[in-house]
Amino acid sequence: MMDVDNKAEELASALGVTKQEVKADLESLLEFDVPLEEAAQSVRRKHGGGGGGSSTPETLDLAGISTAQDSVNVTVRVLTQGTRTIRYQGEDVTIREGKLADSSGTISYTAWQDFGFEPGDSIVIGNAGVREWDGRPELNLGQSTTVSMADDTVAVDQAIGGDSDLIDLEPGDRGRNVGVRIQEVDSRTIDGRDGETTILSGVLADETARLPFTDWDPHPDLEAGGDCRIKDVYIREFRGSPSVNLSEFSTVEPLAEPVDVTDSAPQLSLAEAVDSGGLFDVEVVGNVLEVRDGSGLIERCPDCGRVIQNNQCRTHGEVDGEDDLRIKAIIDDGTDTVTAIIGSELTEEIYGGDVSDAKEAARDAMDKEVVAETIRERLVGNAYRVRGSLSVDEYGPNLNVESFEEADEDPAALATAALGEVRQ
Numbered sequence: 001m002m003d004v005d006n007k008a009e010e011l012a013s014a015l016g017v018t019k020q021e022v023k024a025d026l027e028s029l030l031e032f033d034v035p036l037e038e039a040a041q042s043v044r045r046k047h048g049g050g051g052g053g054s055s056t057p058e059t060l061d062l063a064g065i066s067t068a069q070d071s072v073n074v075t076v077r078v079l080t081q082g083t084r085t086i087r088y089q090g091e092d093v094t095i096r097e098g099k100l101a102d103s104s105g106t107i108s109y110t111a112w113q114d115f116g117f118e119p120g121d122s123i124v125i126g127n128a129g130v131r132e133w134d135g136r137p138e139l140n141l142g143q144s145t146t147v148s149m150a151d152d153t154v155a156v157d158q159a160i161g162g163d164s165d166l167i168d169l170e171p172g173d174r175g176r177n178v179g180v181r182i183q184e185v186d187s188r189t190i191d192g193r194d195g196e197t198t199i200l201s202g203v204l205a206d207e208t209a210r211l212p213f214t215d216w217d218p219h220p221d222l223e224a225g226g227d228c229r230i231k232d233v234y235i236r237e238f239r240g241s242p243s244v245n246l247s248e249f250s251t252v253e254p255l256a257e258p259v260d261v262t263d264s265a266p267q268l269s270l271a272e273a274v275d276s277g278g279l280f281d282v283e284v285v286g287n288v289l290e291v292r293d294g295s296g297l298i299e300r301c302p303d304c305g306r307v308i309q310n311n312q313c314r315t316h317g318e319v320d321g322e323d324d325l326r327i328k329a330i331i332d333d334g335t336d337t338v339t340a341i342i343g344s345e346l347t348e349e350i351y352g353g354d355v356s357d358a359k360e361a362a363r364d365a366m367d368k369e370v371v372a373e374t375i376r377e378r379l380v381g382n383a384y385r386v387r388g389s390l391s392v393d394e395y396g397p398n399l400n401v402e403s404f405e406e407a408d409e410d411p412a413a414l415a416t417a418a419l420g421e422v423r424q
């Protein structure tokens with residue numbers, strides 16, 4: 001009977017029907033002395049699964065798994081495990097997520113129940129569903145999945161347990177632990193799925209980077225200026241850069257020893273910064289190649305703040321535009337280029353005047369473009385040290401500038417040196 005049970009479970013998972021239904025079908029066929037494999041084929045055909053072997057899980061190395069498989073068997077080491085509650089089909093479900101590894105590579109997983117394994121465990125997973133996420137395969141451990149301890153330790157190159165430097169965190173990471181200084185923290189009320197709730201948000205730092213964070217289940221130990229070890233955080237993308245998220249399952253433990261925090265942002269070559277996919281705080285040195293259209297004296301929608309033309313907002317229609325100053329400059333360091341977005345305050349400094357000065361200049365010349373032209377003459381061809389928040393999306397890399405200073409150094413030489421350092 002055990003065989004029938006296992007087979008029913010396997011079929012149910014592959015065909016997307018209940019185990020009871022499949023088992024009833026199998027048992028009625030077995031009553032007529034149909035061999036189990038043949039009975040399974042009939043059940044597959046009945047539920048539209050075809051006669052193919054794709055519904056029988058293959059035993060594979062992680063590198064061999066593709067989204068073409070429905071389910072697989074693997075022997076792996078658990079690298080990380082995070083716990084979260086998500087709302088699934090109207091109900092709160094506690095899931096566990098993280099990364100698994102073998103000698104061939106790594107894969108992300110989601111477990112829909114507690115299988116009892118922990119980071120560091122070597123396990124054999126039977127009949128894990130394969131699903132596609134962001135074009136890559138992930139493992140789905142559900143009701144029809146089996147997990148048992150492996151006889152031998154699975155040797156892997158990756159670090160086990162989830163301890164991470166902020167600079168190494170990427171959107172999608174789960175079950176990470178960080179040691180940080182809380183630099184800023186604010187409490188605010190949001191309209192959550194269960195009505196109004198209070199959340200915390202702010203900035204945290206270690207010696208490698210600064211990142212924004214959100215605490216969805218406020219932890220009282222998160223205080224500005226405090227040093228703490230936070231366990232079980234997950235990483236999401238926030239405006240193109242990683243952000244640290246705490247849930248009810250995250251723990252915050254005050255640290256006796258202060259965390260080293262550098263005041264400076266990591267200085268990277270543009271190629272390195274863009275490759276990282278987004279950074280909350282980064283410093284680059286580059287030449288201004290071009291000051292783009294849409295710089296200088298511009299108009300914004302009073303409702304949404306978007307830059308508009310001819311008093312037409314794409315969302316709000318005909319509006320009375322508000323004058324503002326900004327710069328969109330293309331910065332190049334020989335390894336790559338980014339568009340630096342410089343807000344009104346810094347633009348005033350660079351331009352040497354405020355909005356009313358700019359409007360006066362535009363009136364005198366009877367051309368708004370004179371403002372951008374003045375900025376262009378100041379910036380193009382010169383080297384600057386630029387610090388800000390880098391986002392990389394379908395519009396390309398944008399650097400939201402916090403500070404902008406003339407640089408004495410040669411950008412190309414600096415970029416080459418930075419590349420060398422990172423590659424060591």
Ligand SMILES: [Zn+2]
Nearest residue numbers: 301304313316
């Ligand atoms: Zn608008």
